[in-house]
Amino acid sequence: MKTLNFSIQWHITDRCLNRCKHCYIDTCTNDVSFEQYRYVMDKLRRFEEHHDVIIPGFCITGGDPFCNVDFYKIVEDLSRRGKKVSILGIPERVTTDNMRFLSQNGISCYQVSLDGTQMDHDSIRGDGSYLRTIEAIKTLEQYDIPRTIMFTLGEHNRKDMFQLIKELDKEDVAADFTFDFLVEEGKAKVNCMEMISPECCESIFDEYFQQMQRHQKEKKRLRLRMKSPMMKAYALSKSEDGIGYSTILNRIDGCHCGISSCAILPNGDVYPCRRLPICIGNIYDEDFEEIILDNEFIKRFRRRDSYALCEDCQHFTVCRGCPAISYSFSGNPFGKTPYCFSKKTVPNGDALSKDNGEIDLLLNGVGQLDTVYTRRMISDYIKKNMQRSKENGN
Numbered sequence: 001m002k003t004l005n006f007s008i009q010w011h012i013t014d015r016c017l018n019r020c021k022h023c024y025i026d027t028c029t030n031d032v033s034f035e036q037y038r039y040v041m042d043k044l045r046r047f048e049e050h051h052d053v054i055i056p057g058f059c060i061t062g063g064d065p066f067c068n069v070d071f072y073k074i075v076e077d078l079s080r081r082g083k084k085v086s087i088l089g090i091p092e093r094v095t096t097d098n099m100r101f102l103s104q105n106g107i108s109c110y111q112v113s114l115d116g117t118q119m120d121h122d123s124i125r126g127d128g129s130y131l132r133t134i135e136a137i138k139t140l141e142q143y144d145i146p147r148t149i150m151f152t153l154g155e156h157n158r159k160d161m162f163q164l165i166k167e168l169d170k171e172d173v174a175a176d177f178t179f180d181f182l183v184e185e186g187k188a189k190v191n192c193m194e195m196i197s198p199e200c201c202e203s204i205f206d207e208y209f210q211q212m213q214r215h216q217k218e219k220k221r222l223r224l225r226m227k228s229p230m231m232k233a234y235a236l237s238k239s240e241d242g243i244g245y246s247t248i249l250n251r252i253d254g255c256h257c258g259i260s261s262c263a264i265l266p267n268g269d270v271y272p273c274r275r276l277p278i279c280i281g282n283i284y285d286e287d288f289e290e291i292i293l294d295n296e297f298i299k300r301f302r303r304r305d306s307y308a309l310c311e312d313c314q315h316f317t318v319c320r321g322c323p324a325i326s327y328s329f330s331g332n333p334f335g336k337t338p339y340c341f342s343k344k345t346v347p348n349g350d351a352l353s354k355d356n357g358e359i360d361l362l363l364n365g366v367g368q369l370d371t372v373y374t375r376r377m378i379s380d381y382i383k384k385n386m387q388r389s390k391e392n393g394n
């Protein structure tokens with residue numbers, strides 16, 4: 001059996017103890033029962049057997065996934081099936097009992113959010129949330145559970161991100177840190193929270209990349225990572241000294257839509273990504289195969305020529321923009337991503353140019369993309385370094 005580079009983000013409840021201002025959930029209605037969970041897992045197992053593949057990763061989230069009374073049973077069952085499980089959660093659930101449970105079940109990561117320094121963060125996520133989150137990160141460290149801090153970047157907090165990084169360094173916080181752009185969906189729309197203006201995007205990428213390099217050199221315990229595909233593309237385009245390569249090469253794949261992930265909502269609706277609210281089927285009514293392989297919309301994400309504005313870009317293989325952001329700006333997920341910094345376009349051959357079958361694209365697409373792109377970038381890097389050594393007379 002081959003292992004797909006694929007993970008399912010499963011929203012097992014809409015409910016949450018917190019109601020953050022920019023949450024994309026604006027109604028709270030459904031929980032996934034253990035029976036429904038098993039029903040879906042049976043479908044996924046049939047898909048795996050039929051195609052001789054393994055779906056390795058599950059990201060369990062909500063709302064607050066702990067609000068689902070079957071959370072513990074679901075996590076235990078996934079772990080028993082040998083699946084890699086991560087949790088997108090809230091700090092309030094990082095209790096010693098829960099951490100013991102997650103440790104025993106080999107959780108691969110627990111993600112919490114920080115959206116600014118104390119005052120700004122608390123204004124979005126509620127009084128005391130900042131300090132609870134810092135405490136939660138320390139507790140996760142005690143239990144040796146890998147942890148990530150996610151910063152959702154909007155116009156309201158864009159000036160605060162680098163100040164937050166400074167404060168986390170001062171506190172010697174040990175965690176991965178990453179950011180992604182706010183998408184005006186759900187409560188963010190209701191609360192009039194704005195996405196950042198495209199003009200300031202490049203300077204944010206630039207500053208973040210510099211900070212990332214500095215953190216690596218100084219071996220800080222806060223490890224700055226890249227999530228946004230456009231940030232990855234930006235870093236590759238700047239990484240002449242090689243630091244960028246070592247950070248990025250272990251995971252080059254760009255936008256996950258249609259290729260390496262999908263989101264299942266509590267009512268069974270499946271989206272290409274939770275931030276892209278276009279339903280491609282319902283897992284209770286259809287087979288996983290029909291949704292993920294046959295749906296005409298999801299198939300477009302696996303075709304280079306769907307991306308009118310990215311298709312000739314040299315960063316296509318690591319980026320392809322963010323269809324959720326494009327959709328929020330223009331109503332067209334394949335339209336121009338306003339945060340794209342690239343002005344150059346260089347045609348590039350890869351697996352998404354070929355007319356492969358859907359399962360082959362899922363199996364090999366990303367692998368081939370990585371190889372083609374990585375080989376070229378490494379050879380460029382070696383050439384540049386040889387040239388530099390020659391010029392320095394070494």
Ligand code: SF4
Nearest residue numbers: 310313319320321340
């Ligand atoms: S053109 Fe598309 S693939 Fe290229 S950098 Fe911009 S968003 Fe990314």
Ligand code: SF4
Nearest residue numbers: 255256273322323324
């Ligand atoms: S649509 Fe945007 S947020 Fe969703 S997987 Fe693609 S790049 Fe990430």
